Amino acid sequence: METLLPLFLIIPFVGFLVSLIFPKEKESAIFYSMAIPAGLQAIFAIGFTAYWAINYSEPLNIKEITIYSSEHSKFFIDLFFDEVTATYLIMSSLLTFMIAKFSRGYMHKDSGYKRYFNTMILYFFGVQVIIFSGNFETLFIGWEFLGLSSFLLIAYYRERYLPVRNGFKVFSMYRLADLGILMAMWLMHHLFHENITFYQLRDVNLIAEHLEGHHLMGIVICFFIILAASVKSAQFPFSSWLPRAMEGPTPSSSIFYGSIAVHIGVYLLLRTYPFWSSILVVKIGVIILGIVSSAIASAIAKVQFSIKAQIAYSSIAQIGLMLIEIALGFETIALIHLAGNAFYVLINF
């Protein structure tokens, strides 16, 4: 069953390649090159998840390609599938499919029609890489696709000043998140002396063994993970980028900042939960971060006079709450909360 996992990356990527072929006058063809992969992905995802839940229900892991290998280190692509992946997979492909359908009429005749769909499907691909990633290296690849496509969509109206400026602002914030991931990746190598996969991280004994005597290093790693997560999910003190990201066309803002993109930080924390759940300081830290973000964002949301800014800040508040749920160990509630919020925010746009 693991061998099917790469298909989930191939489908959107082929969609992306196909979408590049058509000239921009062929609106329908471009539309289908996004809608078909997203729809296919959604159907496949639901079927796959159902089959997996009944027959396996244990996480799946597959090591794909080794990119670089030497005596000391090894870099490889690793794919992973568990209930977190399943939730994100179904959510993101359904949402992407809906957005594709909406955008068809919404973007009709826009001069950037093709550019928009290309970027959206690239973005979808990035998300799939992230959620299927089995180690930090793989995750980072998706992370960069996501960052790039976000920038392109925020600065979609590239002939105007504000969208481009805000695009750059978000782009530079995202670099901070990259830094977090890279540092975490590097320190993990030091800690475990190997390229650790998320699958291995589930082994409580393995983590305890390595953390022993390196407690501080563990905390530093967690700090970088949380840094990356809070930038991506617009948590305190990085909240200001979210409302500014609403410069692109409305459907892209909704998919990004309302639903999928902001929840990627939550994903990162869920994914690394086995690692940091044993460190009390970190758990407390996450809870405080969640409380502070929620409190500040809901206070800000109260006085917003524009609809999109209000949605953005209330979304941040809900995500803060999800962080608390995760830190307290209610991962399942957090997952439900997340999916509900993502869909709900989308319809509000």
Add this chain to the structure above:
Amino acid sequence: MKPIFNEVETLKKLKHFLPAQAPLKDFVHHNTLHSFQNLEFFEAIQKSALIFGNRTTLPLKEYRKKYENNEISNEAIAKVITQLKGGKRVKYWKDLMFSIESPEFLIPKIGRLRKHWQTDYGIDMDGMVRPNIVRLVNAYLDQAIAFEGFPQSAESLIDAIIYIQENSFVKLFNSKKVIDFLYKKDKKIADILYLIVGDERYYDQYLIDQQYTHPGISGMICAIEKKPDAVFNRKKASLFDLIYIELLFELESLEKFVNKNFRPLAIGVDFEPENIFESVKRDKYWKVLELWQEAFELMYHDQVLAGINLASASKEVKPTSQAFFCIDDREESIRRNIEMIYPECQTFGTPAHFNIVAHFKPENAKFSTQICPGPFTPKHLIKEKGRKTTHKKDIHFNNQSHKFLEGFFISQTVGFWSTVKLFANIFNPKESPGQYNAPVDHMDYGSSLVFENVNGEKEDGLQVGFTVEEMIEIVKGELSNTGLTENFASLIYFFGHGGSSTNNPYFAGYNCGACSGRPSTVNARAFAAMANRKDVREALAEYGIKIPDTSHFVGGYHDTTQDTFVYFDENLIPQDKLKLHEDNKINFALALDNNAKERARQFRLINIKKEAKNVHKEVKKRALILFEPRPEYNHSNNCLFIVGNRKMTQNLFLDQRAFLNSYNYKADKDGNLLENILNAGTGVCGGINLEYYFSSVDNEKLGAGSKLPQNILGLYGVANGVKGDLRPGLPWQMIDVHDPVRILTVIENTPEFVFEVLNRNPETFDWYRKGWMKLAVYNPYTKEISILKDGKFTPYEPLTKQIKKVDNFEKLIESTHKNLPVYTLN
């Protein structure tokens, strides 16, 4: 000595030149360059371009492209040059039209003084002040979006700011000087300007520059100051307050980023103040643009004028039914479609407030709204009672969920349900609470109206209902204006109109302009009820308007987006006419199908090769889809205002481009009818046409840009994203098929008569005299056409000698999504 700077004068000037768009709910089309309307059209557009750096005609290369595509002909160019420059210079000007180059980019006059902050001080004044001021003012004006509104927002802006300054933990202002100014008893703009600008001669220019860094929000403040009831939550907004606060922010920034004893901007400088609005010299480039624009306009207008002469009138048929529609260009096609399949139905066009000047208050509503043209001040109120539905509320579109705890529970529960609903909306759009439609927002179809005054009852300072005498006047005026004073049919329909759409901030622009952006349901229904009254009819008979007992009036409503009709008070239709009514409904339904199909040719995502009935189903859905930026094309391509008998245009295909106002020249001996029609119609049609014109030629600066990234602020305006200034004007999605052509008014009467009538009201005449609208007269006695040129009428000989006849109408509309030329239908 008279002071150089006069605060009152400068404020007056600013209020005149800032964009004058009303808040969303009162959105009514108006001339974007209204502030230049005292000038001749081509002078005005050149001046505006030089001052504000906006584009006011198509670019030269666009015109030349149209020439290559045969959209502008050699004949038209020659005719225009002959008219404007004389017959001898045709070659010279024509060569120039193809050889002249567009000038290098000119720095607009606006902002030249302000630029010195950057060049002389190295500071970005706009970057420091504008975000603050835009945010504060938007929050202050917010109607109901924020849960915690702006503190003291019912007070004036300055008072509200003082409150914040006193009660806020983080102070808005820290400089002592600034705080002193804030509390000063006798506030004068000049006092702060003395510190910032220094030299009195520059004050005026400085303030104009400053307000034009955010024209959207300044214009909104002016609009609300002028008409406080344009917003539901009244604000004591004033331009003075805005400028005063903005200057305080500037002062604070200068002290902080330059130093406490900074040099005022205009002290010790080597440039002179400029009078930005001084008159400009017409140069060759602009004269060439004028020729191109005139030639482009002539291409269509000439066909119409020729067509009026060439299209033969239909045979007289005794009508069994009559139907009144609004003059709106969207009703041109439905009238034509009805007449084509049902010649026994005679149609009329008239502004759809149907001579009822009033306010309307839905049951349980807090406020009443105006249901007549904007410039009128109604003294009457029509009330609703027995409303069956209330405003729908839906938990999925409820901004309570943006609150923290509510949001927590909602996203865990109904969040999933919303996905299901969203999915359903994609594949099968249904009515949803984000949708705007007439019965929910305006008059509920199941309610009844209170339109008769009892015992002089008053409410909100308005008289509730009309007295019988007033009703007689209304009905008499309406019928004689439109020329229906005899030959009444058995059933006479009065159709109001409006448009339903979903998630659309411009909903008011889809409705009836003659009802201040509301659906004209109330007017149609109330008018029919008045005209059915026995006492009214008896009184009318004394004036010679004899409505037989066999005639019955029916109010109705045309939803122009969905192309559906609703009929009011059908239970009151007499038994013997029910059969006719049912037959009419079938015919109207067929006409609506055809009309929907005709409109759908511009919606490129619908396959129009299908049967009209099936295309209509697709068209209906557009009003319900959540993400549909073009539920309909509104007034796109409007360019004609025809005042005359329907016979003049009945056999012409005018492609939804004409406002049609019924007018019976035979009954207008003293010119009063024409005077009324022109006074009401000129500004409305001209305003719509020019807003479309300017939004098309420069969609970024004079329009609202793309609708796709727009964000609704405070329920009164739209902006791009979260931080930008308000965007007045029309979005690109409303004008993308519009040809920027000025409107041509064609009046059926003699030139002398029309000239005399126009001279009675110079304000109306100026629209034509100064070229903001064009004017032609069709003389029904001699069948000759004259056009208004240099203030007088001269005979006009159309270039077009032949108009093609439509053989297969359905094939014709299936053939292209582009604008079609004029055709004859018989």
